[in-house]
Amino acid sequence: MKFPKHLKPAGPQGTELLARERSGASFDVEQLTRFMYGREHLERQAEILKLLEHDPAFDKTNRYYSSREERLHHAFGKEKRFVELCMENKWGYNEIATAEYLIDESGPFTLHRTMFIPTLQGQCNAEQRRKFLLKALNYEIIGCYAQTELGHGSNVQGLETVATYLPETQEFELHSPTLTASKWWIGSLGLAATHAVVVARLVTKGKDYGPHTFIVPLRSQVDHKPLPGVTVGDVGPKFGVNTIDNGFLLFDRYRIPHDHMLAKYSRVTLDGDYIKPPNEKLSYGTMVFVRANIVRSVGLFLARAVTVATRYSAVRRQFVDSTIPSVDPAGTETQVINYTTLQARLFPAIAQAYALLITGQWMMHMYEEFTARLADGDLEMLADVHASSSGLKSLTSNIAIEGIEMCRRACGGHGFSAFSGLTSFYADVLPNVTWEGDNFILTQQTTRYLLKTFRDVVKELRTGAAAAVSEKQSVQNQTSAYLRAYLVSKHGAGAAPAWPVNTPEDLLRPELLVLAFAHRAARLVERAAQRLGPEGNSWNDSLVEVHRASEAHCQLLLVRNFVDVATRSSVPEGLRAPLNALCALFALTTLEKVGFVDLFEDGYLSSQQADWVRSRIHQLLGEIRPNAVALVDAFALPDYLLHSALGRSDGRVYESMTEMAEREPANAGDVYPVAAQTVRAVLDGAQARKERRRRAKAQAQAKL
Amino acid sequence: MKFPKHLKPAGPQGTELLARERSGASFDVEQLTRFMYGREHLERQAEILKLLEHDPAFDKTNRYYSSREERLHHAFGKEKRFVELCMENKWGYNEIATAEYLIDESGPFTLHRTMFIPTLQGQCNAEQRRKFLLKALNYEIIGCYAQTELGHGSNVQGLETVATYLPETQEFELHSPTLTASKWWIGSLGLAATHAVVVARLVTKGKDYGPHTFIVPLRSQVDHKPLPGVTVGDVGPKFGVNTIDNGFLLFDRYRIPHDHMLAKYSRVTLDGDYIKPPNEKLSYGTMVFVRANIVRSVGLFLARAVTVATRYSAVRRQFVDSTIPSVDPAGTETQVINYTTLQARLFPAIAQAYALLITGQWMMHMYEEFTARLADGDLEMLADVHASSSGLKSLTSNIAIEGIEMCRRACGGHGFSAFSGLTSFYADVLPNVTWEGDNFILTQQTTRYLLKTFRDVVKELRTGAAAAVSEKQSVQNQTSAYLRAYLVSKHGAGAAPAWPVNTPEDLLRPELLVLAFAHRAARLVERAAQRLGPEGNSWNDSLVEVHRASEAHCQLLLVRNFVDVATRSSVPEGLRAPLNALCALFALTTLEKVGFVDLFEDGYLSSQQADWVRSRIHQLLGEIRPNAVALVDAFALPDYLLHSALGRSDGRVYESMTEMAEREPANAGDVYPVAAQTVRAVLDGAQARKERRRRAKAQAQAKL
Structure with missing residues (x-):
């Protein structure tokens, strides 16, 4: 079954539309890519991509049509070739991770690399390293x-x-x-x-x-x-x-x-x-590493989904809306990316992807600092990184999964097609919410740490020991600091604290956004502490509050890290505006979605301020609109990775959908044999019934 | 590959646990089932189930292991047999729908029955009915x-x-x-x-x-x-x-x-x-019917997921929590259904399933009344039912899909196994958010109607024509009524309206719950109207507000319909308490989740009232706990439908997981040939590398 080769999609063509989008961007895409990933990552990705994309062992052409058995066979073939490449090119951890990421098909040896070897590295004594680890590294x-x-x-x-x-x-x-x-x-x-x-x-x-x-x-x-x-x-x-x-x-x-x-x-x-x-906790290191890694990966996963949805939304057109300015001839349907309901879902997800990538990098830095210190026998950071990595694994994987599914639905009907590149992808990344600690259970670890810190701060304030706080700017101190600031402003001032946003322009000050999240996190930690107080409820009776406190704390971390990066003096001039817009959109939409209710409740947020936030969000959507495609281009995700008809970088969406449909095995012949046989049998059955009825009627008439 | 036959799961056994749950329920399960579905539905289901469950054409044993090709072959076989059964048993619409629902495998003839025939019925003239419709009905x-x-x-x-x-x-x-x-x-x-x-x-x-x-x-x-x-x-x-x-x-x-x-x-x-x-709108009837049908179906889908998750949560045990009372020996892990984080997710979903089923029935009644009146040329209800069916299709399918995925995750790791019965099921029901009108686009229809009604009410109040309102209690009048009440209380009273809940006990009055939803819906309609006002924003610039107004209106419908049914005088005595608890849980958790923010914002809700709501929810979870399994049993979903190791009515979860794993085709032999070959080749490669290194070293040494 072939599509007529002379037919083209109705114009304007996807290629033109994406080119138009790209030419309208206000910043240099490559500059942003380098800023986000650094040169080393990009060079590694390019080099490994070259090795993979034309190797039949890593070919994705038949992926969406294969049965589990066929895919398992292919996966074993991939593993064999993967080991050869590893050895030939002497790949280290980063190269292996990049290759696995690009191939995007976890296989029968994946856990050998990601869990078996790391565990042996962490838990073998010297003799066992020789006996088992070396063999594992050499695939014996x-x-x-x-x-x-x-x-x-x-x-x-x-x-x-x-x-x-x-x-x-x-x-x-x-x-x-x-x-x-x-x-x-x-x-x-x-x-x-x-x-x-x-x-x-x-x-x-x-x-x-x-x-x-x-x-x-x-x-x-x-x-x-x-x-x-x-x-x-x-x-x-x-x-x-x-x-x-x-x-x-x-x-x-x-x-x-x-x-x-x-x-x-x-x-x-x-x-x-x-x-x-x-020390019982020495083996926590691997757990922290695995969770920090998840935080980083889910950012890339979300980036992938928003890349597909954003490009397709720029190519896809529905309805004629004459209120939306357009250079196309009158009567041309508008690009769906122009609709505010779509922007209000999609653009915050772009901002989330940036937020996750930034916090993923922060988390890895934390982990590296922690292991460096651990090597010197210094365990001070353990509680911090364990708490942060647990809560952030839970929150970021939830954000990413929700965002990926939102992107899939934002692609309309075609988001349900395997050719979108978002269906098996969604199902493949979904276990991140469950493995390495269920997302509801993990947050208990984070809140335990927050409660302990909270009680320490309360004690310190009561005994006036605030001055004695260590000067080292560790995360724990940042946590203590926002809890302390909350308690001081609440109990010190007399009046209940209010968000110091007095004009719409105050929303342009990132530190005030961080402040709102800090206030909310502190308040939810306090609420959990009160619920669990000396005569309070059991831990089990407080789990809802415990979970929310961890979420609020981690939302603060995401916003703070984004603000830190976007306002860094090293940000190139041309990237300041787009990065700040993304950062503000992330903070404000998160605030509106999860924060408003808590902030209204204790009077920190006024109805007037909420209106300003909503107006500012609306304005930011408009600011981001011309940059949307460029912002996802900057994720630099190769077409080989996306393997998506909708998300192709060249915009040939509809041509690609039909080419992929032609490859559906059921379309191999003019007729699908079992369909022809079944329909034949059913039509024959219908004729037989008619014949029986005709005869019965004739007999009945003959009798009369 | 077989599991050792002598091994049993660690005790207490799932069968015992479910039996214990059932004996602790406070109401009669069959009575609730009859109340929810009526006798006719149950008899039909039982009768058709008998015809299907042992027919090889409808056997589900291999479903989870089959490739698309194998499943298509099976599906064509199913269609052939299905047509025979239809004809032999002279099935009408309801029988066919019940059979399709139980078989749970939409096939190549499904759209023939659900779209082709209904369209011919709706749009053929008399001659065409003879020529095409009769042939379609007879499968010619x-x-x-x-x-x-x-x-x-x-x-x-x-x-x-x-x-x-x-x-x-x-x-x-x-x-x-x-x-x-x-x-x-x-x-x-x-x-x-x-x-x-x-x-x-x-x-x-x-x-x-x-x-x-x-x-x-x-x-x-x-x-x-x-x-x-x-x-x-x-x-x-x-x-x-x-x-x-x-x-x-x-x-x-x-x-x-x-x-x-x-x-x-x-x-x-x-x-x-x-x-x-x-009349251009005459063909809307089919659309209304299809959407009303979706509202009803998604209630059954959600019921299915909560049945699986609730039963499994009663069988599954994790962690020893000594604060939770138990009859089991000390040290026995607690049933996960005892944890409040799980209850806070799962029990509201049980209540949602009841809410959707109730509104599904209401929607079908509305449709029937509408078609009856249409036959008399009366088009008055069209705007109502079209608006309600559009907004409810959108809201209820969103609720159901979100709830199903929540249930899947609430099953922990095993929720990711096909044997849970929730993975392909989730993917199969997912298109309900897209087909028959994308969920974001459909709500525009509802809000257009709400805005028109709102403007009529404003005009009516301005001109003092309120007294002239038609006395017929149509839905339109209920909509006008709550919009009018809002406007009167807002502009009439002087002070801003506040929720008349003055003690925690007031939360036991269902009419006050409805009132909060009505206030919120009216306010969001008003907000959309203001945004779109004479000098306001374009429709596209107001889509977010438009969507939210429709949602708020439909949330009100769900709560109002549930309250209407739960407080009906015909409710059997023994069912009053459990139905009212579910109804209150549905209303209060919905209020907390989606309503608090709006109600805080305009001062309708106080922080004190919010605390009462949260306490009441916590209390309701405790009330529902002993009835949880019975409440899902009352959905009366046969094991044949569920086809789930986790959701089996007999609680044999772990036995069933292992039996299903034994049937995995890859386990057919002692070794999986391609695995053995690949591993062999990789190990050989490792030996060859070692040998090369050894030789190179020997040569180097020989040279010295």
């Missing part, structure tokens, strides 16, 4: 990280798999006592892994020491069959990431040698004595 | 409804396909002048249909009369090949509904006879003169 073993169980996700302490130490043979015996003890969801386990890091309850000398990690051979290095005592397989089809072989795993009194318990921190002597780690 | 032709084009979705007036009347041959010539004129997304068109109702611009005697409908043969009744001049095929893979063959269609100067223009309302004489319809 393929591994996974087996923690979650069928009946146990969030509560690691509740895991059921047991590893009992047997001093007589110097072995651990792994055992799954129940069905719910089955490891479940373990990526790279279902079909691929030869080994697993298994989290199991350590039992020695009759005592249960809770979850510990073990490296466990699972499949034969010769024929890949599961080893005796091991039950392993794939957990089956999922919403997304179907090219990953998430697996299940049970042990039936399965033994491993003594040196297979990862022993960097805690260990068991050959006699079976337990040696506990010097 | 299989049809679809071809309106949307590749470049034209929402704007029907912008369609490009042309039907030019040629008086010399008494034919219409259908033509697709551009690529964007290609019909697109047309269900049942891609592979199955022999005929289509095509919406094309009618041109006769050189004049363009805009979109009209034509019945058009597409494929040979003999070999199913596309007829010459017709290009037709499948639009390819989609997020969901992949068992529907959504198609594309182009015409190359393709001719159909004069009598193929559907001529009930407007027509063209044999000479080519255009006869316009007596």
Whole structure:
């Protein structure tokens, strides 16, 4: 089935429309790209893209039409070639991450790279590094990280798999006592892994020491069959990431040698004595890194969706609206990007993507500083980065997922087509709200930290110890500072605090935007503290307030980081205006959406100010409109990555939709055989019924 | 790959837990089911379920593992058998709808039943009914409804396909002048249909009369090949509904006879003169019916998701929380349904499902009354039902989709497994936010009506004509009434109106809940009117306010309808308490979520009242907790429909997860061949690298 080759889309053509958009932008796209990512990232992306985009192992042409089986076959082929490229080009962490990101198809070896190796790096002692880590790095073993169980996700302490130490043979015996003890969801386990890091309850000398990690051979290095005592397989089809072989795993009194318990921190002597780690929290580092990474990735994911939706909205036209200025002939439908309901959804999402990328970078800097200090034995930052990374992972993944789905819907009907590039993409990134800590559970960690800081500040104010505050400008101090400022202004002044925005022009002062978020965050922390107060409710009865306090704190972090970057003196002249507009739009739309209700409630915000905010948002949408396409171009996402008919950088949307439809396997012939057979049978059935009725009628008449 | 048969989940078992939940309910489940659906619906469902659940044509066992091709084959088989059952059992509209709902797999003939036949019923003249409708009803032709084009979705007036009347041959010539004129997304068109109702611009005697409908043969009744001049095929893979063959269609100067223009309302004489319809809006009826139907369906969809999430949350246990009372042995993890963060998400969704079902029924009653009156030539209700059905379609589908996804996430990691029954289901129901009018565009229709009513009321108050209001209690009058009450209280009283809730107990008075929603809706209508005022902004510049006014009005309708039903004197005694708790929870959580900000802003709501609302919500969650499982049981959704490991009525969650994983095709053998081959090749590559390094080192040493 082919489309007539002589037909073109109704004009103006998408290519012209995007060119027109680009020529109308007020800033230099490449300059913004460099400002956001730095040169190194861009060069790496360009170099790796060249290696990937024409290699058949990474070809995406058939991706949207393939069954799970076909995609798994393709994914294994990709892994084989990926290992070759890794080795040939001596890729390090960043190159591997960039390549995985561009290929955009997590596969059976993904968890080997992202969880198995990092865990070995973090938890092997010196001997184990030689024995296991080097082999893993050289792909002599393929591994996974087996923690979650069928009946146990969030509560690691509740895991059921047991590893009992047997001093007589110097072995651990792994055992799954129940069905719910089955490891479940373990990526790279279902079909691929030869080994697993298994989290199991350590039992020695009759005592249960809770979850510990073990490296466990699972499949034969010769024929890949599961080893005796091991039950392993794939957990089956999922919403997304179907090219990953998430697996299940049970042990039936399965033994491993003594040196297979990862022993960097805690260990068991050959006699079976337990040696506990010097500090329980040392292993938090990996968790922080993984979460910081999620914050950064989800920013790129959202950038991808807004790129598609913005470009398509500039090409797509619906309705003739004569109130909207246009250079097109009268009667030409207007670009949907001109409609304010679309702008009010799409432009804040562009701003969110920038906000997430900025805070993602901030988070990685924090992590690097933390590990540098940790190397010197300095644990001071741990509470901060753990709290921030937890709350931000939760908030930013929620923002990104919501934004991606909003973008998909903003593409109208075609957003539902796989060719939009947003359907499988949405499903693939969705687990970010659940894995590495469910988004509702993670925020409890953040608020625990906020409550502790709040109580410290209250105590400090009561005892007049404010002057004694450490001078180091750590995040903790920034948190203390806004909590302190709130308490001082609330209890000091007499009158309830009000937002010091006295004219519409005051909204142009970014520090006043930060102030509103700080006030709100402090107030919600206070509210949670009050609810939980000495005679108050239980933790469980306060979870709603606990969750909201973490969200408010992290919203403040996002706004503050954006303001910090946008107002930095190093921002090139030409980028100041667009960056500040995005920053203001992010802050004000977030304020309107999530903040107004709290700020109205305690009288901090007036109805007049709210009107100014809404007017300013409306004005900002208009300011951003001519730059919209350029702002998403600046994300510099290659067409190879997007793989989207709607989001193509050249605007050939409709040509691309029809070309992709031609490749649908069901269109291979003039007729789809099973359709022809079924329709034939149904029409024949109808004729037979008619014939029976005709005959029955004739008989009835004959009888008369 | 089989799971060890002797293993059981860790206790207490899911079956016991659900039994315990059921025995703790305060009301009779069957009584509530009968109250909600009526006996007829339940009997029909039971009867049809019996016919379907053991018929191999409707078997769901392999559904989650199948490729699109396999699913299409299965779907064609389903259609063939479905037609047989329809005919054997002489199914009418309701039976067919119930069967489609239970089978839950829209197929290549679905649009024949839901759009092709209804359009013929609505738009054929008497002769055409004989010629086309009877054949369609008897499956002598299989049809679809071809309106949307590749470049034209929402704007029907912008369609490009042309039907030019040629008086010399008494034919219409259908033509697709551009690529964007290609019909697109047309269900049942891609592979199955022999005929289509095509919406094309009618041109006769050189004049363009805009979109009209034509019945058009597409494929040979003999070999199913596309007829010459017709290009037709499948639009390819989609997020969901992949068992529907959504198609594309182009015409190359393709001719159909004069009598193929559907001529009930407007027509063209044999000479080519255009006869316009007596009333342009007569064809709105079908649209109202389709949208009213969506309102009802999405209530059932949400009910399905909350059934799964609630049952699973009663079986799933995480963390030991000693503050939560339990009959289980100390140290047993608590059921996740006991956590307030989960209750605060899940229980309002249960209440929403009830709210949507109730308003769905109300909407269908409205539609029936409207058609009855229409038959008498009475068009008075048209504006009402058109406005309500548009706004409610938008709001209720948004609520349902958001609620379904919330439920999926509330199931934690397993919500991402296809076996949850919520993944493909989510994707399948998702188009409800886009089709039959995009949810952002539809609300414009509702607000246009609200603005007109508002202006009428303003005029009426100004001229003192209030007394002359018609006495008929139509919806329009209810709308006028709340707008009038708002204006009177605002401008009459002097002081700004405030919510007359003076004690926490006042929240038990449902009429005060309705009042808050009415105040808010009126205020947002007024705000939109002000923004658009004589010297105000353009419609495009006011779309955000326009959208919000429609939402607020429809939120009021949902609350008012729920209150009307829950406080009806016919409610059986035992159901009063649970229904009123649900109704209050729906109203108060909706108020908190969407209403607080507006009500704080104009001083209608005080901080004190907001605290009462939050306390009452917290209290209601506790009241509903013991009834939660019973409340979803009362939706009476058969296990065959749910097809969910997590939502099974018997609570065998983990057994079912493992049984379904065993059926994953990749687990058929001990090894997955391509995995074994790939891993083998990669391990060999690693050995080869080691060998090369070893040799290079040896050579280097030999050289020394």
